[in-house]
Amino acid sequence: MDGVPRLGPRTGGTGLMSITIRPAVAGDGATLTRMIRALAEHHGYEAHFSAQPEDYEKFLADPAAINGALIACWNGEPAGCATWQRSYSTFIGRETIYMEDISVLPDxxxxGIGSALLRAMARFVLDRGAPRLHWLLMAWNGExxxxxxxxxxVIEDGNCHCILEGEALERLAS
Known part of the structure; x- marks a missing residue:
């Protein structure tokens, strides 16, 4: 994950904020699983969560992966993550980065961990020379x-996320 920022502790007006952000690497599959499962539970989607640590390990170990993740630590403990994938905008004619999720463990x-992850993603996008970071926002998620x-x-009105999977995907493909 060349170009992914490694942020050390940040000092604010109230003293030391112990947030560090690093790229996820092979061996972080269990950590990502725990964080993304917590996000699924927070959104009420735990029944749809089926990822296993080895699923994440596949892309973490693949040097040609089109996706990646950042892990935020609070006082050295994994506390949150941002997952992303490369995308392409036909309107812009360039690669963009799609942020799949930001997840911060309840404790x-x-x-400031979510904000720190979003800032790190912005730095990553600019370091890649991409013009845009985009993601889906659940309408009910006021925070x-x-x-x-x-x-x-910019939070657009009127767009929604569509999913084609399972039998419907198979039916359409046949």
Whole structure:
């Protein structure tokens, strides 16, 4: 994950904030599983969560992977993550980065970890020379909406996320 920022502890007006961010690497599959499972539970989607640590290990070990992750630590303990994948905008004619998820474990929320992950993703996108970071926002998630709006994100009305899978995917493909 060349170009992924490694952020050390940050000092704020109240003293030392112990947030560090690093690229996820092979061996972090169990950590990502725990964090993404917590996100699925927070969103009420635990029944749809089926990823296993080895699923994440596959892309973490693949030097040609089109996706990756950042891990945020609070006082050295994994506390959150951001997962991303390369995308392409036909309107722009360039590669963009799609942020699949930001997840912060419940015990670490409201400590600035989500904001730090979003800043690190912005740095990563610019370091790659990509013009855009984009993601899906669940309409009901007011906390995330506030975080993204404060960061300056444009939050579009009217767009929705469509999924084609299982029998419907097979039926359409036949």
């Amino acid at each position: 670490y929320r409201r400590k 995330a909406r506030r975080l993204y709006a404060e960061a300056g994100a």
